[in-house]
Structures are given as structure tokens and as C-alpha cells.
Amino acid sequence: MNRSPERRAAYDAEAQAARAALEAGDLDGAFARLERAHVLGQPWAAPHSWTHWMMLRIGWRRRDGREVAGQLLRLALGGVFSWVGWVPAGNTGGANVSPIRPMPIPTDLADLCR
Ligand SMILES: [Fe+2]
Numbered sequence: 001m002n003r004s005p006e007r008r009a010a011y012d013a014e015a016q017a018a019r020a021a022l023e024a025g026d027l028d029g030a031f032a033r034l035e036r037a038h039v040l041g042q043p044w045a046a047p048h049s050w051t052h053w054m055m056l057r058i059g060w061r062r063r064d065g066r067e068v069a070g071q072l073l074r075l076a077l078g079g080v081f082s083w084v085g086w087v088p089a090g091n092t093g094g095a096n097v098s099p100i101r102p103m104p105i106p107t108d109l110a111d112l113c114r
Contacts, residue, residue: 001043001085001087002043002112002113002114003043003044004112006112007040007043007112007113008040008044008047010040010109010112011037011040011041011044011047014033014034014036014037014040015033015034015037015041015047015050015051017033018030018031018033018034018037018054019054021033022054022057022058027058027061027062030054030058031055031058031094034051034054034055034058034093035092035093035094036092036106036109037051038051038052038055038091038092038093039090039091039092039093039105039106039109039113040109040112040113042078042082042087042088042091043082043085043087044082045078045079045080045082045083046079048078048079048081048082048087049075049078049079049082051093052071052074052075052078052093053071053075055067055071055074055093055094055095056068056071056072056075059071059095066095067094067095069095070094070095070099071095073099074093074095074099077099078093078099088100088101088102088103089102089103089105089113090102090103090104090105090106090113091103
């Protein structure tokens, strides 16, 4: 699993953009950035869990019970899966997708995730 400094820097940039969007009240924009942060951050337990925490916050603000329940599950397990290196490549992390299903990696992130 690729844990390069470049991948981590790209994660940090997406996380920062997600934070800014959330502070601006742009829940959809923040969630989209978090999906990209999730793809990038899965190899590290804390960054991975942070994306699920933020998705949980957005789910709560939307009063979306499915998202909240899905993110509680992912928060409980995601960090452990990162720690043991068992993460599905390209998975975007939202409750709208299975947490164990590999997904196509966005083209602009593919080199970073190899
Ligand atoms: Fe995850």
C-alpha cells in the first residue's frame, strides 16, 4: 500500500478544502472533497478515521440517518482496517457505497495511489 509523502500531501490538501467548504456551509462540496480525501487517506488510520468523522458530521447536519449510521460503523472499523492494510482501493467512504468495495480511482489521483 502506497504511503508516499506526495499522497499524504494530496490528502492534506483535500482535507483542508473539505474543512473550508464545511465552514462555508457548502455540505455537498465538503462531502465531495471528503470522498477524495478518503481515497487518498485510507492507508493511514487517523486520516482515514478523520474523513469518516467529517462525513458523520455532515450526515448529522443533513439529518441523514443512513449516513450517520453508516459513518458510525466506518468510524468503528476504518482505522483498524487501515492499520492492518486491508482497505478497498478507490473507495469513496460514504454510506452510499459498500465499505469493502474497491472503486475506480479518479484519474487525477491514480498516480498518487499506485
Ligand atoms: Fe473508510
